[in-house]
Amino acid sequence: MSQEAIVSQRAGPATAVEAAAGLRDIWWRRILFVPTIGLLILLAIVPLIFSLGVSLFNYSLGSRAIWVGLRNYINLFTDPQFWLATRITVQFTVVAVSIEVVLGILFGFVMNQRFTGMSVIRLIVFLPMMLAPFVVGLFWRFMFDQTFGIVDYLLTQLGLPAIPWLIHPFWARVAVVIVDVWQWTPFVTLLVLAGLGTVPTDLLEAATLDRASNWMKFRQIYWPYLRFPLLLALLFRSIDTLKMFDLPFILTGGGPGNYTSTLSILGYRQQIMFFNVGMAAAISWVVVIIINIVTNILVRLITPAKAEQVHTGL
Amino acid sequence: MKILKRILGIGLALFVAALFLFPLLWVVLASFKTKLELLAVPPVFIFKPTLQNYINAFRSDFPMQVRNSLIIAASSTVISIILGSLTAYGFSRYSIKSSDFLQFWILSLRMLPAIAVVVPFYLVFRALKLLDTHIALILVYCLTNISFAVWVMKGFFDEIPLELEEAAMLDGYSPPQVFLRVALPLARAGLATTTIFCLIQSLNEFLLAVSLTTRVAETAPVGLSKVQTLMGVDWGLLSAASVIFMIPIIIFTIIVRNELVRGMSFGRMK
Numbered sequence: 001m002s003q004e005a006i007v008s009q010r011a012g013p014a015t016a017v018e019a020a021a022g023l024r025d026i027w028w029r030r031i032l033f034v035p036t037i038g039l040l041i042l043l044a045i046v047p048l049i050f051s052l053g054v055s056l057f058n059y060s061l062g063s064r065a066i067w068v069g070l071r072n073y074i075n076l077f078t079d080p081q082f083w084l085a086t087r088i089t090v091q092f093t094v095v096a097v098s099i100e101v102v103l104g105i106l107f108g109f110v111m112n113q114r115f116t117g118m119s120v121i122r123l124i125v126f127l128p129m130m131l132a133p134f135v136v137g138l139f140w141r142f143m144f145d146q147t148f149g150i151v152d153y154l155l156t157q158l159g160l161p162a163i164p165w166l167i168h169p170f171w172a173r174v175a176v177v178i179v180d181v182w183q184w185t186p187f188v189t190l191l192v193l194a195g196l197g198t199v200p201t202d203l204l205e206a207a208t209l210d211r212a213s214n215w216m217k218f219r220q221i222y223w224p225y226l227r228f229p230l231l232l233a234l235l236f237r238s239i240d241t242l243k244m245f246d247l248p249f250i251l252t253g254g255g256p257g258n259y260t261s262t263l264s265i266l267g268y269r270q271q272i273m274f275f276n277v278g279m280a281a282a283i284s285w286v287v288v289i290i291i292n293i294v295t296n297i298l299v300r301l302i303t304p305a306k307a308e309q310v311h312t313g314l
Numbered sequence: 315m316k317i318l319k320r321i322l323g324i325g326l327a328l329f330v331a332a333l334f335l336f337p338l339l340w341v342v343l344a345s346f347k348t349k350l351e352l353l354a355v356p357p358v359f360i361f362k363p364t365l366q367n368y369i370n371a372f373r374s375d376f377p378m379q380v381r382n383s384l385i386i387a388a389s390s391t392v393i394s395i396i397l398g399s400l401t402a403y404g405f406s407r408y409s410i411k412s413s414d415f416l417q418f419w420i421l422s423l424r425m426l427p428a429i430a431v432v433v434p435f436y437l438v439f440r441a442l443k444l445l446d447t448h449i450a451l452i453l454v455y456c457l458t459n460i461s462f463a464v465w466v467m468k469g470f471f472d473e474i475p476l477e478l479e480e481a482a483m484l485d486g487y488s489p490p491q492v493f494l495r496v497a498l499p500l501a502r503a504g505l506a507t508t509t510i511f512c513l514i515q516s517l518n519e520f521l522l523a524v525s526l527t528t529r530v531a532e533t534a535p536v537g538l539s540k541v542q543t544l545m546g547v548d549w550g551l552l553s554a555a556s557v558i559f560m561i562p563i564i565i566f567t568i569i570v571r572n573e574l575v576r577g578m579s580f581g582r583m584k
Contacts, residue, residue: 028489032404036397043457047434121331132518134535135556139341148353194578243427246520264429284430
């Protein structure tokens with residue numbers, strides 16, 4: 001239904017029937033928007049305001065709340081643990097997401113070939129991202145084990161040294177990145193495949209006839225159709241890694257020596273282990289603000305990309 | 315030359331598939347091993363399979379936890395699909411005040427970290443005596459699911475030619491009828507994509523589930539986390555339970571696999 005249709009329907013109802021139709025239209029619009037937005041306000045705005053309030057108190061479950069103003073935030077910003085957690089969260093995000101995007105593009109092209117059995121291969125590749133990060137972390141921990149783990153066994157079979165995964169500050173971080181890449185590269189691949197599916201076939205045929213080089217083909221033909229899906233992948237993956245919790249929680253428990261503790265793990269500990277709700281809320285607000293900044297930047301990049309793609313005749 | 319390139323391509327595809335398949339196969343193998351075989355050095359590849367781990371898993375609380383997970387995920391997904399499609403259709407067809415702002419706000423809810431809402435939800439649900447109930451998690455999961463549904467479905471509704479809906483209006487369909495009988499059926503691929511992502515999101519979530527449930531409404535991931543802390547690490551039981559929990563998700567992925575890629579192109583891929 002176009003805008004004009006609505007306007008004509010609502011401008012000057014000549015008969016009672018048309019008036020009734022106009023009224024029904026207003027009710028229809030209310031049904032479209034009001035329940036959803038009402039529920040979302042209840043579920044999102046109320047808790048957020050609440051947690052902003054709590055972050056200004058020294059409040060532990062079971063005891064009285066004491067107003068401390070910005071003290072929680074000041075304590076947080078002077079705590080080296082907090083800065084370590086921030087650094088680690090950003091490290092995970094930058095390293096894991098870059099690898100996922102590069103591999104995702106490569107695998108996308110590999111999966112875009114046509115031959116019998118490709119649908120089975122695609123299915124296998126899509127599986128990891130469907131699984132619970134918690135379960136994935138669990139069985140990778142089993143595989144990374146120092147004594148009976150398969151990963152070190154395979155490394156030594158290849159004549160490489162065994163690696164102290166999960167107990168060495170550096171290798172534990174590498175392990176978290178490996179598992180995140182294993183689970184989420186498929187998501188980028190999926191979006192790349194969706195983008196490749198929108199490339200018009202006549203464009204590709206023309207390029208083949210012109211004997212364009214692979215790089216030219218990628219830059220000139222595929223890229224305009226990949227820009228939007230890749231920015232989406234970047235948005236979802238960055239945000240999800242910035243709030244990463246399950247994977248390091250199960251894989252290493254945040255250790256060794258907090259070297260895999262993300263901001264979410266730090267907040268969880270304050271709340272569950274120390275019952276320090278006010279501090280947990282303060283940490284969570286820092287996460288909210290970081291994520292908001294990243295979302296804003298990426299959405300600003302995405303909107304023109306989407307418009308551009310529509311412009312190219314889609 | 316062309317054949318060589320083809321073989322290389324197929325080889326690469328098989329290699330990529332093997333990278334993703336191997337860890338999964340290794341868990342499935344582990345689930346059929348005895349305790350001794352699980353901890354054997356070097357790892358054993360050939361052994362006499364046992365069903366003991368599966369029997370143990372079925373005798374524990376795990377089936378109940380899987381049931382909880384399925385109830386919560388299905389309810390939250392249904393609510394989110396209904397509300398999300400309605401609002402997505404609204405954004406796509408009507409211009410309302412501050413539409414852009416509202417759309418961005420709804421998308422940003424998908425980005426909201428669970429850690430930010432877990433404390434207030436805990437306190438509110440405790441006050442309402444809703445801790446450790448299905449309802450609490452169903453509601454909480456609606457937050458991210460509705461946001462995702464609005465966002466994906468809007469892409470699909472935007473791609474539907476307006477002429478089709480205008481023709482239906484001329485045939486005497488009311489706006490709700492146009493939505494139900496014309497727009498929704500045309501956005502099938504979007505519905506499939508939204509459904510699967512809402513389902514897996516709610517089945518797999520851990521942080522909120524572990525904070526808002528204690529026993530009765532415990533979901534499968536929470537149950538698995540407790541197996542690990544209470545009895546040391548029983549890798550056999552954990553592998554069997556993980557395999558059981560993966561089965562519904564794998565079946566669902568097989569069903570919607572063709573819609574998946576199309577769905578992620580937001581209706582642009584024909």
